[in-house]
Amino acid sequence: xxxxSTNPSFFLNNYSISFNIDFFNKLPxxxxxxxxxxxxxxxxxxxxxxxxxxxxxxxERYSPYIFKRYKNDPKTIRTLFGFITVxxxxxxxxxxxxxxxxxxxxxxxSALLLGLVYSFSLFINYFNFMFEIIxxxxxxSILEKYTKxxxxxxxxxxxxxxxxxxxxISVKAFQRNEERVCKEYIQTLYNIFKEFLKLKEGNPExxxxxxxxxxxxxxxxxxxxxxxxxxLRIYKEAVFRKEETIExxxxxxxxxxx
Numbered sequence: 001x002x003x004x005s006t007n008p009s010f011f012l013n014n015y016s017i018s019f020n021i022d023f024f025n026k027l028p029x030x031x032x033x034x035x036x037x038x039x040x041x042x043x044x045x046x047x048x049x050x051x052x053x054x055x056x057x058x059x060e061r062y063s064p065y066i067f068k069r070y071k072n073d074p075k076t077i078r079t080l081f082g083f084i085t086v087x088x089x090x091x092x093x094x095x096x097x098x099x100x101x102x103x104x105x106x107x108x109x110s111a112l113l114l115g116l117v118y119s120f121s122l123f124i125n126y127f128n129f130m131f132e133i134i135x136x137x138x139x140x141s142i143l144e145k146y147t148k149x150x151x152x153x154x155x156x157x158x159x160x161x162x163x164x165x166x167x168x169i170s171v172k173a174f175q176r177n178e179e180r181v182c183k184e185y186i187q188t189l190y191n192i193f194k195e196f197l198k199l200k201e202g203n204p205e206x207x208x209x210x211x212x213x214x215x216x217x218x219x220x221x222x223x224x225x226x227x228x229x230x231x232l233r234i235y236k237e238a239v240f241r242k243e244e245t246i247e248x249x250x251x252x253x254x255x256x257x258x
Contacts, residue, residue, distance in 0.1 A: 030094060030097070032109065033090050033091075033093055033094040033097070033109075033112070034090075034094065036086070036087075036090045036112055036113075036116050037087050037090040037091050037094070039116075040083050040086055040087045040090070040116065040119055041087055043083070043119075043120075043123060044083045044084075044087070047079065047083070047123065047126065050127075050130060051130070054130050054133065054134055073129070075122075075125060075126050075129045076126070076129075078122055079122045079123060079125075079126040082115075082118065082119050082122045083119050083122075083123075085115070086112060086115040086116060086118075086119050089108075089112060089115070090112055093105075093108055093109070093112065136169060136173065136178075136181045136184070136185075137180070137181060137184055140166075140169075140184050140185055140188045141188075143162060143165065143166060143188065144188045144191055144192060146162060147159060147162040147163060147166070147192050148192060148195050150162060151192070151195065151196055151199065151223060152199065154206075154207075154220070154221065156219065156220055156221070156222070159223065159226070160222075160226050163189065163192065163223075163226040163227060163230060164226070164229075164230065166185050166188055166189055166192075166230060167185075167189070167229070167230030167233050167234065169181075169185050170182050170185035170186060170189075170230070170234050171233055171234055171237055173185065174234065174237055174238070174241070174243070174246060175237070179243075179245065179246070182234070182246060183246070183249055186231070186234065186246075186249055186250065186253060187253075189227050189230055189231065189253075190227075190253045190256065190257070192223065192227065193223060193224060193227045193257060196221070196223040196224070200221075207221050208221060209221045209222055209223070209224065209225075210222075211225060224257070227257075228254075228257075231250050231253065231254065234246065234250060235247060235250045238250065
């Protein structure tokens with residue numbers, strides 16, 4: 001005998017799980033969807049305001065290339081599109097909810113609630129990422145990691161741009177009398193050279209430097225040349241400002257490289 005029921009049921013290991021349509025219809029769906037869309041919109045506005053502060057800070061401390069990388073960072077893109085997607089779907093469901101079957105509406109609402117939780121997790125990760133970027137001492141390790149990855153991939157253009165950016169940050173920090181930051185990036189440049197040296201010792205043929213003295217734009221594995229160029233920039237700035245501490249720091253690193 002089969003009993004008929006208007007409520008959909010799901011059978012799992014002889015247990016019946018029923019979907020209570022009457023209870024679902026009593027839920028304030030409109031209020032829930034409005035709350036989701038409103039909360040995420042408010043958080044997105046906060047993220048935008050904080051991002052403006054970060055952008056202003058980046059433009060003062062870092063090079064245009066680093067600013068571009070921040071803009072295109074996966075964390076930034078995921079957070080922005082994650083929030084916009086959940087907000088848009090919440091508003092759409094708010095209008096079409098009355099025309100959908102209860103089971104479909106329930107599944108979509110459940111998906112949006114999961115999207116809300118996911119958006120909050122993205123926001124937390126993005127918030128931590130922004131604080132890492134705004135602190136030049138922590139940001140140095142991030143740039144070092146990215147630079148080493150490009151060296152391993154033998155991506156000459158990206159490697160060169162990152163090393164130049166490290167020099168830019170060091171010089172700007174020196175101009176703002178941030179000696180500790182300047183020294184940190186001088187050390188980061190040296191760490192990058194040491195990493196390249198290890199790779200070269202492990203695979204001399206693959207990481208063999210190829211440099212045309214008349215056309216350095218077509219160089220390959222020219223890590224030492226890029227690092228020395230940035231050390232020269234920083235050293236000239238130190239001489240101009242008569243800052244002996246930075247001059248000594250550069251001299252020590254050059255001796256270590258030799």
